[in-house]
Amino acid sequence: MSPSRKVRRTHRMEPSRGVRQRNDAAGSLSGDRSGVHVWLVLMKAHRSLVRHAERSIVSLDMCISDFGVLEVLLHKGPQPVSEIGRRVNLTSGSITTAIDRLEKRGLVARTAHAGDRRARVVDLTPEGTARITGVFASHKEAMDRAADGLARAERGTLVTLLRKLGTTAERQLAEGDRNHDDHSSSK
Numbered sequence: 001m002s003p004s005r006k007v008r009r010t011h012r013m014e015p016s017r018g019v020r021q022r023n024d025a026a027g028s029l030s031g032d033r034s035g036v037h038v039w040l041v042l043m044k045a046h047r048s049l050v051r052h053a054e055r056s057i058v059s060l061d062m063c064i065s066d067f068g069v070l071e072v073l074l075h076k077g078p079q080p081v082s083e084i085g086r087r088v089n090l091t092s093g094s095i096t097t098a099i100d101r102l103e104k105r106g107l108v109a110r111t112a113h114a115g116d117r118r119a120r121v122v123d124l125t126p127e128g129t130a131r132i133t134g135v136f137a138s139h140k141e142a143m144d145r146a147a148d149g150l151a152r153a154e155r156g157t158l159v160t161l162l163r164k165l166g167t168t169a170e171r172q173l174a175e176g177d178r179n180h181d182d183h184s185s186s187k
Contacts (some may be wrong), residue, residue: 038165049146056142065090065098067139069131070107070124078123080113088159107131 015121057067066155068088072079085095102108107128113119124132147155 042162048183050167052142052146053139056139057135060138062135065094066107067132067135068104069095069102069122070128071136073108073122073124074129074132074136078111080116080121081110082119084122091116102128151171 054064057064060067065088068090069084072084072087074172079087081095081099084090084099085092085156088095090098099108099110103110106125108122109118109125110122114122150158
């Protein structure tokens with residue numbers, strides 16, 4: 001076995017060789033607890049999970065945007081077009097194109113919004129419900145396999161911590177926007 005292969009398989013490295021020790025308890029190569037390190041680790045984990053999700057969805061003969069639209073409708077019920085676009089992070093033009101495509105396939109139907117004549121509400125057809133229910137079940141299995149590195153209790157803890165991180169960061173952004181608006185209006 002080559003020395004480089006031995007290094008990759010070794011969990012503890014000698015500090016004298018200039019390589020950081022692996023902290024097996026934390027699963028991290030360093031004791032860095034900075035915000036930038038949290039961001040980097042989160043970004044890398046996200047990137048890997050996105051690749052798993054894309055592989056799963058594409059293998060089910062569906063594109064990511066169509067899956068996103070159908071998933072929102074499955075779990076949230078009928079939604080205005082603009083709300084679906086916001087939830088799946090698609091522009092106005094892209095969400096319209098995705099819904100047109102799904103409507104042509106008989107998976108969704110548009111109706112007039114009860115409270116806004118300009119808006120349309122999208123809902124799953126019976127065919128759409130059957131399709132996304134099956135696709136989502138297969139996708140869930142794939143994502144459960146991708147998350148196998150964590151026990152169920154650890155997944156729960158991670159979800160709680162990520163929600164806390166996300167809501168705190170969002171609040172700070174909103175407060176920063178308000179503070180920025182206050183400062184820019186006084187100039």
